[in-house]
Amino acid sequence: MPEGRGAPSVLLAGGGTAGHVNPLLAVADELHRRHPNARLTVLGTAQGLEARLVPEHGLPLAVVPRVPLPRRPTLDWFRLPGRLRAAVRAAGTAIDESGAQVVVGFGGYVATPAYLAARRRRIPVVIHEQNARPGLANRLGARWAASVAVTFPGTALRGAQVTGLPLRAPIARLVEQLEDDRAGTRAAAAAELGLDASLPTLLVTGGSLGAVSVNAAVAGAAADLLAAGVQVLHLTGAGKADAVRAALDGVPGAERYHVREYLTEMHLALAVADVVVGRSGAGTVCEQAALGIPAVYVPLPIGNGEQRLNAAAVVAAGGGLLVDDADLDPAWVRAHLPVLLVGETAVETRERMGHAAARVGVRDAAARVARLVEAELP
Structure with missing residues (x-):
């Protein structure tokens, strides 16, 4: 065994987007906490987000060629067999050189070759599927995986068991900080962001790329939100x-409407937020539910509809509202958001919604997935 007798070795495969990389890193952290001498290797591509995040996290990255799986017949179908063979060879080399005893896959382009290489070597595979609607790689790997973990109930994968989504380290720490000292944590985060911790605060976000429709709807109702005494980030x-700043021109109270393109320290914004408006990607939904934050979810109107499914359980429990992208406009914002932020019943309503969201949210998902991995170690 590579790093001393008894030291477990695990290969974690996933990449391309934060949705694959963040849960992978969360599970890696949990495995390292449980097994400080473990050898952990990450399989990824040279182009994906993992190429930067994994080395920054102090983990070795074994690179495989990027092999997109075409969803419909194109010329790429003819190139696929050769590309896939090369990727499976690279994944097999990573398994052999690391002495991996278990392969843990999180979906994405690198997962398929990892699953195939592990199967050839009769090495157990543990899969985690982030989204309510599973991707192609995990649908394939689940056919022979030893364990299949899913974020949401109802995800259609063979043998699936619900573990929730492993939380990023800053979010996991924020969960603990809010439990220990909610007021102090909020005040410290507000000070760092230049906000007033005493004001009811609305967080608006469409992710790193933003959401033009969400931006326009909320900015279009800025005068009403600010007149009600709301603070907006x-x-x-x-x-x-x-475009958002232009909508604020001449609006009274605009100094309480804070506009940024992006915030790396997203946990600070979540520490201050009383209500969040944004998309319903799996990570967004799970983090806000674990933190017990009431939210208005606006599913992405394109794609396979997974964002609506992602938010379904939280909304059904009463922890959030769901509004179609086409229905979100300044009039909707004026009608629904001020009552959640100010007025006689606002605090009570938010507390009820926050408790409902927290009941659905999972805080120990990384530990749950780590236990599945441990069960496959020799």
Whole structure:
């Protein structure tokens, strides 16, 4: 065994997007906490987010070629067999050189070759699926995986068991900090962001790319929100701040409407937020539910509909509202958001919604997935 007798070795495969990389790193952290001498290797591509985040996290990255799986017949179908063979060879080399005893896959381009290489070597595979609607790689790997973990109930994978989504380290720490000292944590985060911790605070975010429709709807209702005494932190997405700032021109109280393109320290914004408006990606939904934050979810209107499914359990429990992208406009914001932030019943309503969200949220998902991995170690 590579690093001393008895030291477990695990290969974690996932990459391309934060949705794959963040849960992978959370599970890696948990495995390292449980087994300080473990050898952990990450399988990824040279182009994905993992190429930066994994080395920054202090983990070795074994690189495989990027092999997109075409969803419909194109010329790429003819190139796929050769590309896949090369990727499976690279994944097999990573397994052999690391002495991996278990392969843990999080979906994405690198997962398929990892699953195939592990199967050839009769090495157990543990899968985690982030989204309510599983991707192609995990649908394939689940056919022979030793364990299949899913974030949401109802995810259609063979043998699936619900573990929730492993939380990023800053969010996991924020969960603990809010439990220990909610007021102090909020005040410290507000001070760092230049906000007033005493004001009811609305967080608006469409992720790193932003959401033009969400930006326009909330900015269009800025006068009403500010007149009600609300403080807004609006993360517009790259290149989208000017349109929001233009909508604030001449609006009384605009000094309480804080506009940024993006915030790396997202946990600070979540520490201050009383209500969040934004998309319903799996990570967003799970983090806000674990933190017990009431939210208005606006599913992405394109794609396979997974964002609506992601938010379904939280909304059904009463922890959030769901509004179609086409229905979100300034009139909707005026009608629904001020009552959640100010007025006689606002605090009580938010507390009820926050408790409902927290009941659905999972805080120990990384530990749950780590236990599945441990069960497959020799």
